[in-house]
């Protein structure tokens with residue numbers, strides 16, 4: 441930490457350059473997480489269901505598939521990638537967005553996630569400066585990016601990310617990193633219960649399920665990081681974002697699509713994490729002159 445502070449004071453440009461490269465590399469890893477997590481979970485659930493229905497069921501031995509195996513390959517031609525095909529952003533630009541072997545185009549999504557990760561990481565460093573809050577903030581930011589894209593793709597927020605995120609928030613705030621321990625616990629409980637109540641109310645009146653349990657767990661995690669005072673802002677921001685983008689999507693698709701709320705919660709949570717207090721001060725200053 442000391443060396444980060446020294447680097448920041450002697451050469452801020454180098455400091456931000458290192459942070460930007462860290463964000464890019466992490467973005468590259470996030471692409472793997474986003475692509476593979478739903479596949480890994482679906483494979484596990486299928487096995488569990490089959491085992492439940494047939495206790496003698498033996499899963500066929502198959503190739504190991506997790507976050508690190510198999511090595512990066514082209515999803516179209518399955519060709520293994522060389523290290524220089526795997527440099528975040530630059531490889532995509534140099535290869536002109538095409539696979540080096542089969543020349544099929546590589547989705548714009550991959551460099552986009554890397555770019556988003558880079559920008560968000562640099563913004564966290566800019567807002568918090570070289571500190572423990574910044575390092576923990578990187579963890580929160582990267583997890584939120586992964587959750588945003590996973591929920592966008594598959595309409596679920598995996599417990600294996602939301603629950604550790606909540607635990608990390610409670611743990612960090614046991615040393616009052618962002619808010620007091622009491623505030624973190626209340627944030628966790630109120631975060632979960634507020635959306636749970638909305639969910640039960642919606643279900644009672646319309647007979648439909650408006651959102652999933654993953655949404656409550658994500659808001660609970662955000663509450664654990666920031667305390668209950670930010671929850672109102674997060675709900676307000678995420679529902680406005682959701683409404684605006686929902687209307688735009690409805691205009692494009694002309695019919696209602698399955699709608700993931702997680703990405704809006706994650707974006708709103710990230711904004712509240714960085715500028716929540718400023719927004720609240722501005723709002724209260726404006727409302728109560």
Ligand SMILES: [Zn+2]
Nearest residue numbers: 514517539542
């Ligand atoms: Zn290929």
